[in-house]
Amino acid sequence: MPLHNELAILNGYIRKNNLKSSSQRGIILEAFLSSNRHITADELRDIIKIENPNIGIATIYRTMKLLCECGLCRELILEDGKTRFEAVYDHEHHDHLICTKCGAFVEILSPEIEKLQKKIARKNGFILKSHRLNLYGICKACSK
Amino acid sequence: MPLHNELAILNGYIRKNNLKSSSQRGIILEAFLSSNRHITADELRDIIKIENPNIGIATIYRTMKLLCECGLCRELILEDGKTRFEAVYDHEHHDHLICTKCGAFVEILSPEIEKLQKKIARKNGFILKSHRLNLYGICKACSK
DNA sequence: TTGATAATGATAACCATTATCAAAATACGT
DNA sequence: ACGTATTTTGATAATGGTTATCATTATCAA
Numbered sequence: 001m002p003l004h005n006e007l008a009i010l011n012g013y014i015r016k017n018n019l020k021s022s023s024q025r026g027i028i029l030e031a032f033l034s035s036n037r038h039i040t041a042d043e044l045r046d047i048i049k050i051e052n053p054n055i056g057i058a059t060i061y062r063t064m065k066l067l068c069e070c071g072l073c074r075e076l077i078l079e080d081g082k083t084r085f086e087a088v089y090d091h092e093h094h095d096h097l098i099c100t101k102c103g104a105f106v107e108i109l110s111p112e113i114e115k116l117q118k119k120i121a122r123k124n125g126f127i128l129k130s131h132r133l134n135l136y137g138i139c140k141a142c143s144k
Numbered sequence: 145m146p147l148h149n150e151l152a153i154l155n156g157y158i159r160k161n162n163l164k165s166s167s168q169r170g171i172i173l174e175a176f177l178s179s180n181r182h183i184t185a186d187e188l189r190d191i192i193k194i195e196n197p198n199i200g201i202a203t204i205y206r207t208m209k210l211l212c213e214c215g216l217c218r219e220l221i222l223e224d225g226k227t228r229f230e231a232v233y234d235h236e237h238h239d240h241l242i243c244t245k246c247g248a249f250v251e252i253l254s255p256e257i258e259k260l261q262k263k264i265a266r267k268n269g270f271i272l273k274s275h276r277l278n279l280y281g282i283c284k285a286c287s288k
Numbered sequence: 289t290t291g292a293t294a295a296t297g298a299t300a301a302c303c304a305t306t307a308t309c310a311a312a313a314t315a316c317g318t
Numbered sequence: 319a320c321g322t323a324t325t326t327t328g329a330t331a332a333t334g335g336t337t338a339t340c341a342t343t344a345t346c347a348a
Contacts, residue, residue, distance in 0.1 A: 020314045020325050041304080056328040061305065079221050081336085082304070097268055106268050116257050117279055124241055124250050125284035133277045135261055140269035164294050164345045185336080200297040205336065225305085225335065 003033060006072055006089050013070035024055050028063040029072070038076055038084040038105060078134070095132075099139035108135070147177060150216055150233050157214035168199050172207040173216070182220055182228040182249060222278070239276075243283035252279070 010029060014021050031048045032039065041060050048055050064085050067073035076084040078098070094107040113133070121128035154173060158165055175192045176183065185204050192199055208229050211217035220228040222242070238251040257277070265272035 018315095018325090022313075022326060024327070054328080056330095058306080058329080059327060062326085075223070077221065077223050079219070097265060097270055099270065100273060106270070108264050108268065110260055110264055113257055113260050116254055116260075117277075120252050120254055121241060121279055121281050124252070126241055126243065126250070126279070126281040127287055128279055128281040129244060130281075131277065131279045133261075133275065135265055135270070135272055135275045137265050137270035137272040137274075143271055162294090166295060166344075168296070198297080200299095202298080202337080203296060206295080227335080 003030060006033060009070055009072055009089065010067065013066075024052075024059050025063050025066070027052055027055065028060055029067065032064070032067070032073070032085060033087060036087075038086050040082045040084055042082075044085070077132075095134065097135045097137065099142055100136050101138055101142040104139050104141075106139075147174060150177060153214055153216055153233065154211065157210075163210075168196075168203050169207050169210070171196055171199065172204055173211065176208070176211070176217070176229065177231060180231075182230050184226045184228055186226075188229070221276075239278065241279045241281065243286055244280050245282055245286040248283050248285075250283075 006029060007026065010025065011021060013019075014025075027048060028044070031044060035044065035047060041057065041064060044064075045055075045057050045060055048060070064073060067085075068075060072087065072089050074086050074088045076086050076096075078084065092109060094109045095113075097106040097108050098104070114131075117131055118128055150173060151170065154169065155165060157163075158169075171192060172188070175188060179188065179191060185201065185208060188208075189199075189201050189204055192204070208217060211229070212219060216231065216233050218230050218232045220230050220240075222228065236253060238253045239257075241250040241252050242248070261275055262272050
């Protein structure tokens, strides 16, 4: 049950920062992890609403920000104006290949590209902290 | 005078699509090109306001969209919630290296990375159409 | 010049996200 | 277990960038 690990991380972060735990945070974390996709705050709310209609959207935003702070989650900003949240713990770093027709996501990984990125940053006097790489194209199904 | 070329492209696009020309579009195009940076609609309005205080923000948005359609401009979406516009004509394709402290931009170019991207897309059955690569780090001046 | 249509400017609407604030929940020392 | 200080929550207002609306104006072709 991987949830236990993530919950431990969240609770550790809460303790370390003198925050307080709440049932809402556990519920949101579980819904987020089990959704298993790049989800928006609104979509998450719809899922949570079924069992917990009283959890407000503000709390979802606040909790997702918290999850990002403690390294369980990452924001994904595309061009539709909505922030998507992506699980990080136990997930290798990856970039995205996105079908512009159907919206399909493929997670991709290229150590070679990463190496080149570091090299470019160094050449320009930058200390590389992170990067964002999205590839846009037409997937197999859509190109038929 | 490179403006002439861009103006010709814009006017060609207008003619081809049975649109109508206007003085505002020329003014906005010129202000955009001479700003020579990744500019937001708001910043562009401030520049234009000095000589043409009567041009509305809606027209600026509409014109920038038009410039994107005819290939003179590209939208750049970062994480501050503002769309930036970047000149494309006569500019080689490039990605971005961004300082997370001072916001400095460096345009970067790596044919090797581009080649790897194509390879990855192909391996996943995608026809690659475009990509977006931003590197985030600390620039030389800020790391002192 | 006229008629059809596109463009403009002012502003309202939109929508995702954040701030506000009173009420409720939590943690901790006693 | 109790009281108290502090955090969290939920409802909702506010924010801010962008887009839609619409009456008026400008453009273009005949």
